[in-house]
Amino acid sequence: MKKVLFSIIIFSAAAPAFAQEVAEKSFWDDPINDPLLPFYLVVTFLTITAIITATVGIYLVKVLNTLAGQAEKEKAQKLGKAYVPKPSWWSKLVQRLNASVPVTEEKNIELDHNYDGIRELDNHLPPWWTWLFYGTIGWSVVYIIVFHFMHSLPLSQEEYQNELAQAEEQARRIKAARPETVIDENTLVFTQDAALIEKGKSVFMNNSCGSCHRNDGGGNNIGPNLTDAYWLHGGDIKNVFATIKNGVVEKGMPAWGKSMKPEDVRDVTFFVMSLKGTNPENAKGPQGEIFTPPTEKADTTKSQASL
Ligand code: HEC
The missing domain is CATH 1.10.760.10 (Cytochrome c-like domain)
Incomplete structure (x- = not known):
């Protein structure tokens, strides 16, 4: 997991630099003749296949789960026990993200504050929130290193200057390719056109x-x-x-x-x-x-x- 996260960070840090180098001509200028067209096609194909496979997979798992649930229900009935369905992975995940205390156990976290019947509970911050918070701290470290120590990516001010320079260069090249024919009284020649x-x-x-x-x-x-x-x-x-x-x-x-x-x-x-x-x-x-x-x-x- 850590490795994956690390490579995602490295890639997202490097991708804009790569994109800037090839920004001169965008893919959509001439998609048919773009050398990367086969690559994009393969990626698109793989993505679509992955989505279809995942959808079918999820449906299969759902069907299996329903069947297994039914089998357990029958088994419990045979044994004369009450059937308690297992919590789904989704409800387990939600519980983990929120770590909320069930209403029946609220007594345990009640604080000694009771104002006119309004009680206060000592709830923790939900884990999803703290994870996000730690994530921002982690990101700030990456950010400082990438932007302020290694200077591997331009700050927005430099990015703006770079884009300006690029645009000027592009304008200069376009002008050079199509020298403007100035129409004025000094150069005009009559043609029987x-x-x-x-x-x-x-x-x-x-x-x-x-x-x-x-x-x-x-x-x-x-x-x-x-x-x-x-x-x-x-x-x-x-x-x-x-x-x-x-x-x-x-x-x-x-x-x-x-x-x-x-x-x-x-x-x-x-x-x-x-x-x-x-x-x-x-x-x-x-x-x-x-x-x-x-x-x-x-x-x-x-x-x-x-x-
Ligand atoms: C509102 C009236 C008016 C309109 C409209 C007009 N002109 Fe004129 N034009 C004149 C007048 C008056 C003169 C003479 C100027 C002078 O006496 O020095 C003149 C002079 C000229 C001359 C110079 C003639 C010479 O003897 O040197 C040319 C060429 C000319 N006009 C072309 C045009 C063209 C082409 C248009 C349309 C795009 C046009 N004019 C529209 C009034 C007009």
Whole structure:
């Protein structure tokens, strides 16, 4: 018994340390390919078998007990004696745990205190309680040795720090594996990606850009024409992206970067770029400066021209 207890204590002391080493990838991340799957399956199978065997065993013992009891009863009847059933192991155990004094023997433990008929008995603490109490004393010794002398397990503060460090390391690794593509005006390049342009179109429609620029981008009395070669804030992809992202709030163009994901701003920028030269009917006249695409970088700087 002592050996078993000792190994349980040692194991529970060592298990968290072991678990921490393998904590990186948990079993449930990919149970099918986990190398420990056969082990877990065998353990599960053995556990279920053990439970079934134990259940059947307990039933058999019960049946045998009932039969034996009946046989004894008959024997006692034959001999003309009164049959006294043997106490079950359970009632014996309860008696041992509580060690309560039967009512008939209370006289022996009565104290000499009698107040208005209320008597006091000198009952001992029930053994289950004292065992628990001694158990906590024993555990405290194990605890002090494991945590404060041998330092074989981290205290909660260190455990917290370790977990923090682990999480940071994990976050760093995830980030390294998937370098974030920053979408901003400095790096954006226009690509004729039909899927992105289509997405941009729905962003344009969903955010009612059309209420100020018309759904075909031709412009109205609020917003400028987005289909011509003239731009108030520059017609380069980077300028257009920046205008949509930062808006021209004082002129009534909202800063969409505040409410939209960078991807959406990019897509709608691509859509706006794709409108160039579509020449919708009754489009608004040119505003700002003409932008000629390819080489002349100088033209792409922000123009301060106003309406
Ligand atoms: C409430 C009205 C309004 C809405 C809604 C609006 N805009 Fe504008 N937008 C404007 C105004 C006004 C300007 C002109 C700003 C100025 O005069 O400097 C403008 C300018 C622009 C420009 C720059 C044009 C140039 O000539 O430089 C682009 C590009 C643009 N808007 C795109 C969009 C997109 C994309 C949306 C939807 C996500 C949108 N706008 C929604 C009012 C609006």
